[in-house]
Amino acid sequence: MDRLLINGGVSLEGEIRIAGAKNSALPILAATLLTHETVQICNLPHLYDITTMLELLGCMGVQPIVDEKLNVEVDSSTIQHFSAPYELVKTMRASILVLGPLLTRYGKAEVALPGGCAIGSRPVNLHISALEAMGATIVVEDGYIKASIDGKLKGAHIFMDLVTVTGTENVMMAATLAEGQTVIENAAREPEVVDLANCLVEMGADISGQGTDTIVVNGVDELKGCSYSVMPDRIETGTYLIAAAATRGHIKVKDTRPDILESVLSKLEQVGAEIKVGENWIELDMHGQRPHSVSVRTAPYPAFPTDMQAQFTALNSVADGTGSITETVFENRFMHVHEMNRMGASIKVEGNTVIVEGVDALKGAPVMATDLRASASLIIAGLVSENETSVDRIYHIDRGYECIEEKLQLLGARIRRVPA
Numbered sequence: 001m002d003r004l005l006i007n008g009g010v011s012l013e014g015e016i017r018i019a020g021a022k023n024s025a026l027p028i029l030a031a032t033l034l035t036h037e038t039v040q041i042c043n044l045p046h047l048y049d050i051t052t053m054l055e056l057l058g059c060m061g062v063q064p065i066v067d068e069k070l071n072v073e074v075d076s077s078t079i080q081h082f083s084a085p086y087e088l089v090k091t092m093r094a095s096i097l098v099l100g101p102l103l104t105r106y107g108k109a110e111v112a113l114p115g116g117c118a119i120g121s122r123p124v125n126l127h128i129s130a131l132e133a134m135g136a137t138i139v140v141e142d143g144y145i146k147a148s149i150d151g152k153l154k155g156a157h158i159f160m161d162l163v164t165v166t167g168t169e170n171v172m173m174a175a176t177l178a179e180g181q182t183v184i185e186n187a188a189r190e191p192e193v194v195d196l197a198n199c200l201v202e203m204g205a206d207i208s209g210q211g212t213d214t215i216v217v218n219g220v221d222e223l224k225g226c227s228y229s230v231m232p233d234r235i236e237t238g239t240y241l242i243a244a245a246a247t248r249g250h251i252k253v254k255d256t257r258p259d260i261l262e263s264v265l266s267k268l269e270q271v272g273a274e275i276k277v278g279e280n281w282i283e284l285d286m287h288g289q290r291p292h293s294v295s296v297r298t299a300p301y302p303a304f305p306t307d308m309q310a311q312f313t314a315l316n317s318v319a320d321g322t323g324s325i326t327e328t329v330f331e332n333r334f335m336h337v338h339e340m341n342r343m344g345a346s347i348k349v350e351g352n353t354v355i356v357e358g359v360d361a362l363k364g365a366p367v368m369a370t371d372l373r374a375s376a377s378l379i380i381a382g383l384v385s386e387n388e389t390s391v392d393r394i395y396h397i398d399r400g401y402e403c404i405e406e407k408l409q410l411l412g413a414r415i416r417r418v419p420a
């Protein structure tokens, strides 16, 4: 298994470009199942999760084509199987996103039930109950969600008990071809949900309210092909900015969107960073100063994202003062804390909060990544450590960060991948 070796102590300096958003590219790829026409998707990030989604389409009989500009064209008219096998679902939970499209377009779908994962139990009960409210018959047997419908799904008024990102996306996709109107209340407002809705609208769907907590979808008879460019990845953007702040650096990230990062940029200002933004770039300058600790509390968008708390934990671990990180979205997203403590951090877990007392510097150690964002936080910890850190199990990082070591090298970091 590959490892990343990091020799810390360098302030990040320079410019990088941000890739397309993983969490909007995945549902958009699933949405290509909603039409028999060709959908061209541009600005797809080069990530392991994207490959897994393309493989999932492939095992249904759909053969995506990658063109010379690395855009992907999907023509789902060759589909033969309507199922997502366990072998793929176990490596990527977002496979659940094919459930809504398959059911609404073909009247049947079988998707392996995702199990728990390193950040919590992560049930999909809300996806299932919403589709049932739209008339689907769903049984869970042999480890699979088996869904079918006689005729078409029917529009329904759905109240989501919890804000769920992929749940909202699944129901929104299913509703595009349902009979009549679907109203999703307590819908997720994440920018990735909006990006998917905008792509569906390009495909001919009738959707309004995306970006608010009430999404209204009027079903149409069919959707058509289109060409759509995936929005920039706000979590990748935030991760590099936090890494620069933690290392007292000065960087500019390009091809991104400051308007969807307000909660994170405001925390970075509290840390002591000078932030400048343009329409599609963000510049962060610590003027060589040590960051101040901040406290964050995760919650659905537009509040502070759960996908960015681990990175702030790494920053707080070397900041001036004591900060707390409270996680309210997932029940078990602190696995990185124990690894950081092995690097000399002073972090205590108290229920769903961690209290981080900043130390002068961390000390490099061999550490193990447990999930995608935890891996990113351990890399940041490595960047602010004296001597060498080795981060193991980095297949997690390759799921969600495109060329992370190359981008960090461009910013001056001493980091390299060591093949197994």
Ligand code: EPU
Pocket (backbone or CB within 6 Å): 023, 026, 094, 120, 121, 122, 123, 124, 125, 126, 127, 128, 162, 163, 164, 165, 166, 167, 192, 306, 307, 329, 330, 331, 372, 373, 400
């Ligand atoms: N939940 C339920 N029942 C459901 C659905 C969700 O109880 O049917 C709970 C979850 O267990 C969790 C909360 O609701 O406690 C919110 O989960 P959500 O459904 O919003 O998460 P998700 O859709 O599975 C997406 C992202 C995650 C991101 C979360 C929260 C994708 C592919 N994944 O997951 O991204 O953390 O929303 O913003 O969009 C990552 O990129 O590293 C990642 C984990």
